[in-house]
Amino acid sequence: xxxxxxxxxxxxxxxxxxxxxxxxxxxxxxxxxxxxxxxxxxxxxxxxxxxxxxxxxxxxxxxxxxxxxxxxxxxxxxxxxxxxxxxxxxxxxxxxxxxxxxxxxxxxxxxxxxxxxxxxxxxxxxxxxxxxxxxxxxxxxxxxxxxxxxxxxxxxxxxxxxxxxxxxxxxxxxxxxxxxxxxxxxxxxxxxxxxxxxxxxxxxxxxxxxxxxxxxxxxxxxxxxxxxxxxxxxxxxxxxxxxxxxxxxxxxxxxxxxxxxxxxxxxxxxxxxxxxxxxxxxxxxxxxxxxxxxxxxxxxxxxxxxxxxxxxxxxxxxxxxxxxxxxxxxxxxxxxxxxxxxxxxxxxxxxxxxxxxxxxxxxxxxxxxxxxxxxxxxxxxxxxxxxxxxxxxxxxxxxxxxxxxxxxxxxxxxxxxxxxxxxxxxxxxxxxxxxxxxxxxxxxxxxxxxxxxxxxxxxxxxxxxxxxxxxxxxxxxxxxxxxxxxxxxx
Numbered sequence: 140x141x142x143x144x145x146x147x148x149x150x151x152x153x154x155x156x157x158x159x160x161x162x163x164x165x166x167x168x169x170x171x172x173x174x175x176x177x178x179x180x181x182x183x184x185x186x187x188x189x190x191x192x193x194x195x196x197x198x199x200x201x202x203x204x205x206x207x208x209x210x211x212x213x214x215x216x217x218x219x220x221x222x223x224x225x226x227x228x229x230x231x232x233x234x235x236x237x238x239x240x241x242x243x244x245x246x247x248x249x250x251x252x253x254x255x256x257x258x259x260x261x262x263x264x265x266x267x268x269x270x271x272x273x274x275x276x277x278x279x280x281x282x283x284x285x286x287x288x289x290x291x292x293x294x295x296x297x298x299x300x301x302x303x304x305x306x307x308x309x310x311x312x313x314x315x316x317x318x319x320x321x322x323x324x325x326x327x328x329x330x331x332x333x334x335x336x337x338x339x340x341x342x343x344x345x346x347x348x349x350x351x352x353x354x355x356x357x358x359x360x361x362x363x364x365x366x367x368x369x370x371x372x373x374x375x376x377x378x379x380x381x382x383x384x385x386x387x388x389x390x391x392x393x394x395x396x397x398x399x400x401x402x403x404x405x406x407x408x409x410x411x412x413x414x415x416x417x418x419x420x421x422x423x424x425x426x427x428x429x430x431x432x433x434x435x436x437x438x439x440x441x442x443x444x445x446x447x448x449x450x451x452x453x454x455x456x457x458x459x460x461x462x463x464x465x466x467x468x469x470x471x472x473x474x475x476x477x478x479x480x481x482x483x484x485x486x487x488x489x490x491x492x493x494x495x496x497x498x499x500x501x502x503x504x505x506x507x508x509x510x511x512x513x514x515x516x517x518x519x520x521x522x523x524x525x526x527x528x529x530x531x532x533x534x535x536x537x538x539x540x541x542x543x544x545x546x547x548x549x550x551x552x553x554x555x556x557x558x559x560x561x562x563x564x565x566x567x568x569x570x571x572x573x574x575x576x577x578x579x580x581x582x583x584x585x586x587x588x589x590x591x592x593x594x595x596x597x598x599x600x601x602x603x604x605x606x607x608x609x610x611x612x613x614x615x616x617x618x619x620x621x622x623x624x625x626x627x628x629x
Contacts, residue, residue, distance in 0.1 A: 163186060163187075164186075164187050164201065168181070168182055169182065174239040177210075177239075179208065179245060181206055181207040181232065182205070182206040183204070183205050183206075183229070183232075185201040187199050187201050188200060188202065188315055188318065190256075190302075191303045191305060192306075192314065194306075200306075202256050203229045204229065204253045205232040206249065207249060207250045209245055209250070210245050215248045215600070216325075216352040216353070217249035217251060217328045218329045218330075218331050219251040219252075219328055219329070219330060219331065220251065220252050220333075220336075221253065221255070221316065221331065221332040221333065221339050222252075222255065222333060222336050223332075223333045223335045223336050224335070225484075226255025226258035226483075227254045228252040229252045229254050231252060240585070243592075246595065247595050248598050253316060255339075256311065256312065257482070262297075262300050263302060263304075263481065263482040264480070264482065265297070266420065267292075267478040267479070273425070273427055274428065275477040276429045277428050278430050278432045282436075282516065285477065286516075286520040286521060289478075290520075290525060293480045293482060294526070304482050304526075307482070307490075308486065310530045312339040312487070313342040313346050317347045328350065329352050330343055330356075332359075333358055334555065335487070340356055341356070341361055342532060345538055353598065354543070354545070355594060355597065356544060357546075357547040357583050358547075358549070358554065358555045358581075358584075359546050360559075362532075362535075363494065363497070363534055365518075366497060366501055366519070367554070368501060368514070369514050372439055372442075372514050373510070375556070376438075376442075377397065379442065380394070383396045386613060386614065389617070396452065402459060404435065404510075405431070406458065407431045411430040412429045414426070414427055415467065416467060416470055416474055429470060434466070435510040436473065436513055437466075437469045437470070440473060441469065443554055444580065445551065445581070445610065446579075446625070449614060449615050449624060450616050453465065453617070453622070454466065454469065454627070456618040456619070465627045465628070468626070469627065485517070489518055489528070490534075501515065537563065538567075539567075539568075540566065541569055543571075543597075544564075544570045545573065545594070546560055546563075546564055546567075547573045548583060549575045549580060549610070550574055550575065552580040571597070574606065574608070575589060575608045576610060577609065577613055589608050
């Protein structure tokens, strides 16, 4: 199976008693280098752990890690980075450019990258073997029906292959982190979690509070927030609308942009667009119908990315005028969702789940939103069919902690919006919230002031001068004519 395909799919979609069951294997010393020529001493290896610590007969799985030594002679507590998305982060150490972007952390602390369990295990990814579901992008109903069929077949396949899917959850992830840090000889460390990595980070803080020195949580998504409120996507449309009006390039008011969104969704609901894309497995061309669900899914996944936001008005305008070239590009980008099911990604989300109270709110908002429950797809499609995972921790109870914690959120993040983070931070007695203007979900930690100054100061325990940072201003791409600035425009 194509590993690049599995990684892409996973990206779209994120104790002392057990220590005796775990080992570090294939450990090697290695020297890494940044794009600036700076050399960093390190270690690479694998953490071998049970797939399910509650089952004594569980198979063993391996998690890759990279341990980089600090450039400081008197470093602060080591930082362990927990990625979102598909969960792989060790590749950063091998990329000279990306390692260069982490230098400010290495100047104050050791840095450990840990790939999340299941992130590269082919046995955990099911690929639909039957004909491509050509109606998948037409409506939420069709998409849900197909994903339910796919989940049933996937679960049977996982069972046949001896995979214990229940072992992929925030509790097991958190224990992996603590076991690794103990095995490396650290009894105190700092958590650095991004997106789903922040869920794991908060679980580490709850389970092992005496071992966590500090925490940095970017695009923070708490375990009790595993299912999203539909209103956040609706509110984000209004936020982008005001940005369009203020930026001025398109000569469009906020109300005109909102109207454009509504009209385009209605147009595709009544008359789905026909696009020709390539099947990602066979590479053969095929014709698909794209309805309002397809467009809504694209918006949900891309409208809070700084790099995609500028082309969204042009995408909507082109669809309205019968030009589906940009739509085709975005569908090709997301087509993998219709035929690939990442078992670890689905289970870890559903294992956290949502309280009955939260789910009742989601159901009410789903009926009021033009996007339905797209913000929770595909998890909402299979939540009633997927086997339950019993956790020792209760993910529905918000964390309360005194551990110093730095929250970093982009103002254009609608997956983990500021409103949601402000709710989470109420339980953090020593919480600080840095808001990054114009940054989306993926960009907040890469703002220059955040990466070069705010995070290093926090790690060292020194005061910060500001809780505001500013990413580059959004510049929208014209609705028509020759243009550059986004790969969808040819």
